[in-house]
Amino acid sequence: MPHAFILNLVSERAPKPPQLHQAAHGLFYHLLSLVSPEMSAAVHAAKRVPFTLVARQERGGIRLRVTLLDDELFAPLLSVLLTGASGWRLGQGEYRIGQVLATPEGHWRAGFTSWSEIADASPRSTLALEFLTPTVFATSGQSGKRMYTPVPETRLVLGGLLRSYQTFSPHPYTEAEAEVLSEIFADACSVTRLNIHTETHLAGKRPYTGFVGKVAWGLYSENSDVRQALGRMAALVFYSGIGTKTPYGMGQVALLG
Amino acid sequence: MPHAFILNLVSERAPKPPQLHQAAHGLFYHLLSLVSPEMSAAVHAAKRVPFTLVARQERGGIRLRVTLLDDELFAPLLSVLLTGASGWRLGQGEYRIGQVLATPEGHWRAGFTSWSEIADASPRSTLALEFLTPTVFATSGQSGKRMYTPVPETRLVLGGLLRSYQTFSPHPYTEAEAEVLSEIFADACSVTRLNIHTETHLAGKRPYTGFVGKVAWGLYSENSDVRQALGRMAALVFYSGIGTKTPYGMGQVALLG
Numbered sequence: 001m002p003h004a005f006i007l008n009l010v011s012e013r014a015p016k017p018p019q020l021h022q023a024a025h026g027l028f029y030h031l032l033s034l035v036s037p038e039m040s041a042a043v044h045a046a047k048r049v050p051f052t053l054v055a056r057q058e059r060g061g062i063r064l065r066v067t068l069l070d071d072e073l074f075a076p077l078l079s080v081l082l083t084g085a086s087g088w089r090l091g092q093g094e095y096r097i098g099q100v101l102a103t104p105e106g107h108w109r110a111g112f113t114s115w116s117e118i119a120d121a122s123p124r125s126t127l128a129l130e131f132l133t134p135t136v137f138a139t140s141g142q143s144g145k146r147m148y149t150p151v152p153e154t155r156l157v158l159g160g161l162l163r164s165y166q167t168f169s170p171h172p173y174t175e176a177e178a179e180v181l182s183e184i185f186a187d188a189c190s191v192t193r194l195n196i197h198t199e200t201h202l203a204g205k206r207p208y209t210g211f212v213g214k215v216a217w218g219l220y221s222e223n224s225d226v227r228q229a230l231g232r233m234a235a236l237v238f239y240s241g242i243g244t245k246t247p248y249g250m251g252q253v254a255l256l257g
Numbered sequence: 258m259p260h261a262f263i264l265n266l267v268s269e270r271a272p273k274p275p276q277l278h279q280a281a282h283g284l285f286y287h288l289l290s291l292v293s294p295e296m297s298a299a300v301h302a303a304k305r306v307p308f309t310l311v312a313r314q315e316r317g318g319i320r321l322r323v324t325l326l327d328d329e330l331f332a333p334l335l336s337v338l339l340t341g342a343s344g345w346r347l348g349q350g351e352y353r354i355g356q357v358l359a360t361p362e363g364h365w366r367a368g369f370t371s372w373s374e375i376a377d378a379s380p381r382s383t384l385a386l387e388f389l390t391p392t393v394f395a396t397s398g399q400s401g402k403r404m405y406t407p408v409p410e411t412r413l414v415l416g417g418l419l420r421s422y423q424t425f426s427p428h429p430y431t432e433a434e435a436e437v438l439s440e441i442f443a444d445a446c447s448v449t450r451l452n453i454h455t456e457t458h459l460a461g462k463r464p465y466t467g468f469v470g471k472v473a474w475g476l477y478s479e480n481s482d483v484r485q486a487l488g489r490m491a492a493l494v495f496y497s498g499i500g501t502k503t504p505y506g507m508g509q510v511a512l513l514g
Contacts, residue, residue, distance in 0.1 A: 145477065151409060188400065194455050196452075198449075209449060
């Protein structure tokens with residue numbers, strides 16, 4: 001069951017970490033290693049990591065939003081967090097847990113949904129997203145050279161969501177179905193409205209350029225499987241984010257409609 | 258020799274045309290037919306039309322910017338324009354010619370460049386463009402269905418410029434060279450900065466959604482042929498515009514650097 005929760009870390013005196021997302025990322029893996037070193041190693045080694053993480057410096061502390069795509073992670077992680085409720089190290093500072101908000105009543109960016117609820121999401125023919133934090137896609141061309149594309153190309157946005165769905169849903173599409181869906185998304189779904197600009201974001205040790213703002217798509221296909229798939233992608237985005245460096249605060253996305 | 262010129266059409270009493278670009282387009286073809294009916298028919302039938310046209314309602318008249326990519330068009334068109342200097346019909350109104358500005362001294366969006374000057378343009382590894390009027394790409398997927406994409410995807414922007422170059426330059430790349438260039442542009446050129454939003458534009462009888470704003474690219478290739486090609490595309494953009502519906506005011510682009 002995908003989860004999104006907000007963690008308020010409190011400290012009266014901690015200095016502001018110069019590399020906030022690098023530090024938050026370190027804390028997250030520390031927590032995982034307390035659950036079990038094997039789990040931490042497995043998450044680290046995953047080709048698509050099963051979490052996203054965004055941090056924000058606030059007065060008196062740091063607010064983290066963590067999303068988990070892997071059913072196994074939430075309960076043990078939360079119990080580690082709540083048992084060792086003080087003395088968490090983030091950068092050079094020590095923090096204690098102020099609040100854990102895990103439901104939409106507690107915070108609009110928190111919540112949980114089962115994979116079957118995502119699979120049963122209402123079909124849709126439009127998708128409107130707000131990219132809250134800089135979003136960028138890592139692509140490699142025929143030359144194999146890695147490139148970063150801060151542009152909401154339909155095939156990158158929907159192709160990435162579909163790959164997340166395939167990786168983490170316990171009931172993925174068959175490979176052949178996923179390939180057809182990818183093609184139809186690229187062929188029959190297009191941007192109808194956008195308002196975006198680029199910003200740089202320190203994701204780990206180096207800055208990346210991503211886009212923020214609003215983008216809307218329309219799907220020009222009457223096919224009910226495709227519309228259902230778009231509904232699933234829309235339901236997933238709250239948990240999966242979009243693009244690369246989502247464990248370092250990039251690609252946080254809200255569904256507008 | 259590609260030309261861009263500004264035409265100020267003056268009328269004291271003409272009503273504002275409800276479909277300005279449709280009306281301007283009609284006047285342009287009327288002018289062409291006065292040069293010769295064969296020329297008008299040939300331009301109309303061309304797969305890529307050799308001109309762009311944007312119109313703006315101003316106080317006391319209409320300002321047109323016309324660009325011509327075909328060497329044969331400028332001189333006869335200008336002589337028709339200057340001999341019949343009054344009584345041009347645009348929509349329901351009659352206009353006379355106020356000014357023709359054909360050099361950058363007269364207007365920043367006017368000028369001319371020979372195809373060999375474009376071919377000799379300085380190599381470059383960056384490209385920054387301002388999309389002055391809504392820009393959209395017509396694409397068709399594997400299904401063959403026509404789609405409109407108001408997103409500055411690198412392969413659409415540079416691929417389109419390259420096809421214009423191939424169509425109109427008297428010294429185009431070979432087909433094999435053009436194919437390799439297209440691939441390298443898509444693989445090794447990426448957006449480094451952007452600030453864009455969509456607007457609708459009445460291009461002919463129906464509205465299209467395009468993007469306006471600024472986009473910058475970086476080329477991650479040391480290959481001197483590719484850098485030279487990017488220089489040529491940059492030199493062409495003033496005359497060719499970008500995307501579809503450029504004869505109806507869309508895709509007007511300025512080179513920023």
